[in-house]
Amino acid sequence: MSNEQLLGQETEEYGQVFPAAEFVTAREQQGLSVDDVARELKLSGKYIESLERGAFDELPSMVFARGYVQSYSKLLNLDVSRYLALFDNLYGSTSAGNAPQFRTTSGAQSTAKLGDPVIKWSAWIFVLAIVAATVWWWKIQQGADPAISLSPATESVEVESVDGSTLIVPSGLAHGNDNQTAPQPEINLVASDGTELTADAANSEVPEADSAETSSDASIDSSVETQAEAEVQQEEAPQPVIGTDVSLRITFTDECWVSVEDHTGKVLEMRVKPGGSELNVSGEAPLKLLLGRVEAVGNVFLNGSAVEFNRGSRSGVVRLTLPQSE
Template identity: 30%
Template sequence: MQIAWNHNSPIPLRQESYGVSAEMITKPAPGAEVADQRPSQLTLSVGRAEEQVGLTLREQRLKRRISIERAAAALKLSSVILDDLEKGTLDRHPHLYRRGYVRNYARFLGLDPAPLLRLIEEDEAPPLRPVLPAQRRAVKLDRFLKIATYAIVTTVIIPPIVWIYIQGGWHLMDRDSGTERGASVLAERAGPRSTVTTGSTRPDPADAGDSQPATVPVTASALPLSSIRPMRDLVDPTAQVGADAEPADETAASAAPDPRSSLVIELVDDSWLEVYDADGQRLEYDLLRAGERRVYIAEAPFRLLLGRANAITLSLDGKAVEYEGQDRGDVSSFELLADGAVQRR
């Protein structure tokens, strides 16, 4: 007896004998549905996706009968890059350029690059590593270093500076005192040759009844140490000879004119001032304040250097002195002759 059997029909089996149901036998294999789907609908890994993309590009190139060299020349790329694209070995090239290679090659072959690009999955970003907070011990160490630095600076540097300042101040005071004493002795021995009178135009309640300026010895600013001459040079030889000779006639002495001139300087504002007499002796070399008044009795011509011309008023033998530039706050240097004329230097 022959039995006709159709190869396409499932073989009926008994569930009891084999322990499986008919549904399990007739159900298609898992790969059957995958085979019917399109490549764009597959869920592939990165490596398989690149291989699928390369296979698609290669089939399209062969279909259009284009060689690798021709495509490389048209895209201005190396044939090695296109060969790697078709083989699916894109990992040899930087990730930044892979999508551009696929997009340009697909457009050259007449394909839509969007489905091919979707097959290539982006590389996952590296996981973030937690950053541990800095240890508190380091913070305490930094604070300790700062405190130690401040302590060292305060202890080692500041006390010597204060000590040097104090010592230097005492030396300056001693030097000023010695200068004033030397200037006083010089003024007493020099006689009537040169006299400096200082005063102030500011009213003083204690001296309201006295309108005459006080005559004081030459100050240290007027006669610094560098300008003090030896005592033997400042003493007039004629005075020494006259000490041994008989005194001159009183009538002739009173009739002889005084060759010295009186220069009065008043300051309306702070200014630097330098004054020299006819012999080159420096009478003043200092910064004078507003309201101060100085009188110099010496032989003309006087050489003057004014730091601010408009801050100083001059008078010679009771006559006001006018000169060019006295209304400007500039430096002015000139010679003041005995007749009150001004000669520029």
């Protein structure tokens, strides 16, 4: 009787089932555990249990299953060729020579490597572009219009003389410092008919205007004194105490980006507020307030008192320090 006939007879005796139970019997007779076998074959215990149950479909593939059967039977000193022949008779020959051949397509022959300098530099350029765009957006959100300092317009005082002519006197003459002697600017006098006169000519031609000029100078001096007293009172006004708790309430008529920080730089609020909402926040003074869209702001209240500020920013961005200095 040939080997193939013997294998066919054994297969019929086992009822078309691989005799995996013999692995269990042989292992127990040799005093080995599943973990011992797994350690020797460098496989997981789950694979050993699948082999002993004949559950080859739980293994990665039949090619691997055939190799595991060969290694396991060799470890247990069993007849390796017999178990391989039974496996091939039941599941077909899956030897290396009969393993399916895989054909690669021409498009997949060249694969880009992560270490390629082109890929590496492209990735760095992309990351830097993202960082630059983020910084630019943050500066746009945080930035405000530069402070525009305008010199105050020169004020003038019109004095009507006795003969009906009008004298235009710069008010800067009346605000001179008593302790310093500043050079006096040339005074141009304009008559009612539009004729420009020099100071000497005006003094010689309109001597009657002395009384009117004297009264005008007196009124200017009184206004200067009143303004000086107001400035002294403002200087003596108490400044806000740093670190005191204040409450801030802002109403919004439309969507607006807002940021609030206390005097230590701690961010108390930073978000986009929708129209019709309110922002209520408390912190240690002074508070730094940034409004990204001033036309969307209704009212600003500090400790219940309304805060007045310039709403004429061309970009719509307004920065405030609250309480405002007097």
